[in-house]
Amino acid sequence: MKYMMIKIIKRALIAVLVILALFTSVAGYQYLTVALAPEYNPETMPLNYEVVGSGERNIVLIHGLAGSKNYWRRDLEKISGTYRLLLVDLLGFGDSPKPQSEYTLQIQLAALENIISKEGFHRGESLIVGHSLGAVLSLALFAKHPDWFKGATVIGLPFFESKGQFLEQMSSDSFFDKLAVGRYGKLFCMLHPLYIVKWFKPKNLTDDVFKDSKKHTWQSYYNSLNEVILKTDLFTLTKNIRDRKILFIQGTNDKVAPFVNVEKFTRSFNQAKLIEVQDGDHQLFLKEPFEVWKAIGDFFDEKS
16 A cells, blocks of 8 residues: 555656646746747838738728737628728737837837838828737827728727726636736746637637637737736826727726726717617627627717
């Protein structure tokens, strides 16, 4: 009996050591990938993007955290005859460059500005549409260049009054969310190749979107979360576009971006409309993409 117990303990220790070695090797590789990457140079590292459709209306589409331009492909063929669409991979995500960078709001906006102006989506008649992180960037870009866009649509806007409110919200959610925003969040980001696998795929993500969610570095994810989502004061930033047309689309069951926060935020806008999607979660676009496209078209066709 004593021999069997020793044998079991030895096997358990070996298993623990193997797991620790796996974690260490993965985290080490991810750290070195960033450490050895070149510094960000906007002149030589343009974003990956594509222009889709041949319609007369222009839309710039900006994805969320750990997303890619492919997030917007659901039912895209139904509107590509009406719209000319600019799909962009943000810096550090999708197939865009993943350099060493602070990934601040200013850096992300500057990278987007280069592509938007290059492709002629800055001439005052375009709409800008963003989801989650992309929603923050869309509002920031609209506020910085109000003459570039006709209006904005923001989906699943992660608006928080403080970092403390965000941490409280996320800590009450899933186990993975608790780890991502906890004390060891940076290390958790380094281990993303271990948990972005099909066994852990959230039900509200499509296979292609989940596959693309691997295309980031721990630095691009961690810094974009902290530097853009958590440090951007949207209330102050958007003061100059309070009288512009903005469509907010928010799910009432959004665990990442609470509906109550967005509802309160929209009250300060004069021409805004808030579409409340009952039981909608953070990925409501993936569930009903055509409904979102229709809502965008209907809102901006309305006469002020």
